[in-house]
Amino acid sequence: MSTLTLPQPDFMQDEELRMFADAAQRFFSRAAPPVRVQQWINDGQVEREFWTEVGEAGFLGVSLPEEYGGPGGDFRHDIVLCETCARLGLDGFAITLHNVIVAPYIQLHGTEEQKQRWLPKLVSGERVCAIAMSEPGAGSDLQAIRTTALKDGDGYRINGSKTFISNGQIADFIVVVAKTDPSKGARGVSLLVVETDKVEGFRRGNKLDKIGHEAQDTSELFFDDVYVPAENLLGGVEGKGFFQLMAELPRERLIIAVNSVIAMEKAINWTLDYTKDRKAFGQSVFEFQNTQFQLAACKAKAVVARTFVNDCIEKACNGTLDNDTSAIAKMWVTDTEWEIMDACLQLHGGYGYVNEFPIAKQWKNSRIQRIYGGSNEIMKVLIARGL
């Protein structure tokens, strides 16, 4: 087994973080062995029970403070978990969506009452999260969403449909992006929480048949006159949704880049092993100069990507990661991931195209990285704005 390891973030020198990483590695290796992961792939989703197990083991909401039921960790703990699950190939289990994307919306933008009401349930696994932004007619252009949440007595009636929603089949805690005032553009957008077992008119549509991430239940969702009480409006003030989304995007984009660098590391190691073992023209494939040059270039790109990502993680930890830098990370690192996946697959020859080989699966999974979280074209739009 080749063991190329890319430079780790400096915080991994910290004894407590190393112990946390070891505990996470032990737990997830034991709780999600390959046979269970294969079952998730066959089923097209992770079973609900697994979320409860992870909650009981203390790995949900790890960066939430103790007053809301969390263990009081921080973003470094989130990164460790993200990397652990990515290394183990648990791509169907959307822990970063739950821990790093949705929980912070509540923690940072919820009212005190909302935090007390919801966060402990996210920590225990009693609730599984999703964020519903994208619609059939609006993905990149979020201002064009058509879902509405119009005032009705003491609450809101939500009408509309969403698509591409990760955790779509099992989530029971859905942050819905909707227009509370369609006449006001971005200032008319709000975030509302739908607890699916407490409402009528909510329906899950098809689980989408994707080319990768087969264990992820990416789905359509429908809201037909779904009534939620006013206390489910995140932050309690209408029209803040767009700004709440924008505030959290740098961290979300960084997490995508973190997944990319783990994928790069795995792909290079698989390819080193494969090419050293595979023979052609009386020598190992690794001995061809082309193979060595390709893998040298992959390593160089991966080291540069990892070093930049580590710098971004440090900035995110001390609150200085800005939109521009996270857009650069998301765009460049995922584009580079794709170059590396393709080069590594090529070096596997025909076996690279066979699903049994991990590089084939990773190549398919990597393709979405340049599309979700804001497509890489949108990242360029954002970066260009600052030029």
Ligand SMILES: Cc1cc2nc3c(=O)[nH]c(=O)nc-3n(C[C@H](O)[C@H](O)[C@H](O)COP(=O)(O)OP(=O)(O)OC[C@H]3O[C@@H](n4cnc5c(N)ncnc54)[C@H](O)[C@@H]3O)c2cc1C
């Ligand atoms: C597996 C998966 C999981 C997902 N999970 C979620 C989720 O949990 N929640 C959620 O809300 N969404 C989720 N999404 C949706 C994802 O965020 C969107 O697919 C993405 O934002 C792109 O939107 P779109 O698909 O509507 O493409 P479009 O916006 O229609 O874009 C089509 C093409 O046009 C390009 N384009 C668009 N605007 C511009 C522009 N101004 N300049 C140049 N080019 C442009 C895009 O880059 C793209 O190449 C997920 C998607 C997938 C596939």
